[in-house]
Amino acid sequence: MTNSYADMAIRLENxxxxxxxxxxxxxxxxxxxAAKVARVYIHCGLARLDAVDGQHYIRHGQFMERDMIQRAAGEAGDKLLASKPTPWRYRR
Known part of the structure; x- marks a missing residue:
């Protein structure tokens, strides 16, 4: 049973x-x-990591455009990481 949890942790990291x-x-x-943008996307609910498949899912393809990624890597991303995350029940 503990191997399955270790495997899930490895898949999340992957x-x-x-x-x-x-x-x-x-x-x-x-x-x-890129790690900062990934944390911003996960923090804001724009990306999701799947522990079963070991894949990531982006809520909308527009978040993978160059200008959006660079904006999240700049000061806007710092402000978002400093804020509290939106509770999952209020996300759409």
Whole structure:
């Protein structure tokens, strides 16, 4: 049973790495900025990591455009990370 939890943790880490790789390619940003954008997207509910499949899901394709990614990597992302996340029941 403990192996299954360890496997899920590995798949979550792999999903996060895939998300950062996708953001680096699509946004032409550094790995550090890609990790920051991934945290912003997850914090705001724009991206979701799946522990079963080890994949990431983006709520809308527009969030993978270069200007959106670079905006989230800048000061706007810092402000969003400093705020409290929206409770899941109020997200659409």
């Amino acid at each position: 999903a996060f790495l895939r998300l950062t790789d996708s953001l680096m390619v699509a946004g032409d940003i550094s790995p550090v900025d």
